[in-house]
Amino acid sequence: MGVNYQTVLWNRNKKIYDRWIGLSMLIYLISFIGLTFITNVQTSVETLIIRAFGTLAIVLLHIILVIGPLSRINTRFLPLLYNRRHLGVSMFLAALIHGGFSLFQFHTLGNVNPIYALFSSNMDYNSLKNFPFQVLGFFALIILFLMAATSHDFWLKNLSAKSWKRLHMMVYFAYALIIMHVFLGSFQQQPSLWSTAILSFGFVVITALHISTGSKERKLDHIKTTDTNEGWDYVCDIDEIPEDRAKIFIVDNERIAVFKYNNKLSAISNVCKHQGGPLGEGKVVDGCVTCPWHGYQYLPHNGQSPPPFTEQVSTYRLKLIDKKVYVSPKALPEGTEVDPVIFNN
Amino acid sequence: MKEKDDFFIGYIDEISNKTKVTLKTFVSLSLGFLILIAIVFALTQNTFKNSSFELTTSTKITGVYHEMPYPMLKVKTDKNEFKTIMLLGFGKLSANPFLKKIKRQTPNLSGSMLSIEGNLIYYNGKTLLQITSDEKITLLEKANPNRVPKAEYIAKNIELQGEIIDPKCYFGVMKPGNGKIHRSCAVLCISGGIPPVLATTDQNNISEYYIVTDLEGKPINKAILPYIGKPSIVSGTIYKLEDWYQLRISTNHIKELHLPSNIY
């Protein structure tokens, strides 16, 4: 046990992932810069850099934002989620080059400091048409910076998974700011049906995917037991759970996962301690419940990560009446040992 | 592999074939979109002007210093032909800080022959010079009042449609050097003392440029900041000084047009 257990190390899949990130960014930059040189040769180097990296960043952001819901809809997209943080950091770096060059180009070398200049040069805050769109980009960049800086698991632990998650949910706010940054900036001076259409299309796709997975999740939370037996809730028949897999169920407004493995049944919380991944969509591998998102592992009978790791999730008591699986709705303290229910096939 | 066993663990190398197909499709689609978006964003850029800024080359020019009311140098280009070159400082600053030293030595500088080394900026018949150090200004001949160009009255109460721009960026340093994208930068330049200029274009697409001053022909900087980078109608009195026009205005007479600025 534990031989497979690694948190953040390089491995083959991550290397392939990173190679594709690098290659895609290169293809984008070469296409944008090449086409601009061919069709609009009087451009300046600074403008070329600002625009190439600004647009690259927004494209990468779209890819990042579709990966989440796609992998909720179909687990075959999960490998894309696995190393999404590298995509996020790459996007931040592209945005930083764009924002840094813009800040230098438009706001430095004046009679006031550049950050003050960014906020005060254009004071038409009450007009949409004249709004200082750079300010929106600036706040978005700060959010992206905080996310990139805390993307390592070290921060996840130190900030607690909950506040980390809250911080990283701000990506949607950053996305909104960036969309406004572009619509109130570049698009006002270079109005084009094509570019407006393409960003609107991106927005519709992202929104639709999120609404569809959101409603799926909400449905899940409304699962109710159809039978209560002396304080035990009926979950499902034993045959409904595939081998080494789980059935997700709701007790006390909490999601739990009931696993079937090796002629045993165990129930643990559905929420992974890492980033809240759905353990019930995971699989028992080498005797451990393995999270589908990044592969954190837990022992099914006590909710503990195998040593040397220390994560623990709550466990639940189960009982079997005929072929019917029942759960006691009360969560046991995280890491509590519960004897698995043993059954014969 | 059976579908229900299709389970990806990042740190284990094997990936089921079905997952591989999904990933390949996703990556190909993403690359397709990436290229499509690069095409769209690249081709929807406005056409850049052929304005120039010689960032890495310095040029020495010699001429008669005068102020209208911003520092200018009248340079002889040919027999009886002159060009008035607008002087600018480094970054988003006017030439004045760089002229301080020589003005201390020669209090009445207007009418003096100066030789200045700097970086040229030029577009559409107008030339400007960026001065990066006060060491690069040399006095050749002391002031001769007869050499100072005189402002020639042209007309008053004239309405002109255009955009107030900062000439440094507009005539070469930045692309685009006008409009909304560039507005904050232009505001910073003009508040740093760079002369505001009204750029106009007539029906035949001929552009004319007017150096903007207050009603008395004195520098105007702070008061004009809210009107920069917006298409407007500006009315005032026109003077001519050599090859530049001067427009004397009161900011009360600027009307914003609420048009996109890309027409200029």
Ligand code: HEM
């Ligand atoms: C300090 C922060 C930022 C500043 C000062 C800034 C400034 C600017 C400026 C001046 C432009 C117009 C450039 C031009 O068209 O010539 C622009 C456009 C744009 N920005 Fe930003 N920006 C910032 C942050 C961001 C961020 C974080 C993103 C996205 C991840 C972003 C995405 C874009 C995009 C897609 C465009 C339109 C394409 C373009 O014209 O470059 N910006 N930004």
Ligand code: FES
């Ligand atoms: S391993 Fe990352 S959420 Fe479970």
